[in-house]
């Protein structure tokens with residue numbers, strides 16, 4: 132199983148696709164044997180295109196996707212916000228162009244691989260007797276991109292006509308941050324004109340029959356707190372030593388962690404609604420040839436924490452808590468975020484989502500509601 136790329140941000144990370152598809156295709160006949168093999172063979176073709184970072188073959192993937200769009204009579208355009216990094220945008224126009232649209236997003240690039248660790252070549256798209264397909268991108272996330280297209284194919288065959296326009300975006304460079312793909316698209320006039328109301332993007336693979344739904348992504352905050360204090364003899368009791376100050380913070384953070392964990396244990400909140408905090412390192416002590424000096428209280432100590440905050444978290448109050456309780460200057464403490472840039476990126480991501488959502492125009496007529504989505 133590939134590692135889900137949840138360490139990367141997604142400009143629009145909302146719902147897991149398969150549920151959506153299963154809703155849409157409900158009622159349609161299951162594909163025949165012949166259809167199934169064609170569906171799989173198209174998926175294999177996409178997997179066999181080498182879009183591995185750091186030098187993805189976007190030319191071939193673009194060609195392939197355009198040919199798919201063509202076979203489905205979808206409108207298509209290739210936009211290079213940055214040269215050589217194509218965003219492929221497909222459209223199935225809705226019958227009522229005044230309604231906001233739906234966007235199905237996927238990325239075309241995949242993460243690198245170590246061929247020697249694979250049981251079958253990572254670009255071979257080999258299928259074993261059990262029907263398992265081996266290929267880089269089979270989960271993350273060429274499968275999803277192809278499922279979009281196949282669902283459209285089936286819907287078109289059934290005579291379905293969408294009321295809202297349906298867009299598909301195939302974006303580059305997601306695995307290296309998405310700056311030249313999804314981000315550029317999200318801030319573009321093209322995107323504004325699309326009048327998107329809801330975006331579906333990648334989720335996590337499921338190992339069973341259940342499709343899990345994700346509507347947000349936790350933002351990582353990697354917090355390092357440092358404490359300073361007068362050094363002193365190990366036998367002496369005095370206030371404001373670096374260790375003592377750090378211990379107070381650790382105790383405070385531990386209490387916060389327990390309070391969040393309690394909400395989870397009691398079933399009052401779900402995993403995606405609490406702030407998780409875990410201590411990941413402790414750095415302190417004066418080294419000696421045999422370990423640490425045992426009779427000296429050091430003047431510095433630090434600890435690192437992996438904090439994950441859901442988008443619903445009260446960020447201001449968390450920041451205040453860090454400043455006032457976890458690393459207060461009054462206790463000779465400082466703090467920094469190792470991935471502050473990552474944190475700000477997260478804000479940008481949600482900005483673009485909110486931008487998209489707030490530009491929603493209510494249909495204002497009977498029989499059309501959000502429930503239909």
Ligand SMILES: [Zn+2]
Nearest residue numbers: 136271272333
């Ligand atoms: Zn991905």
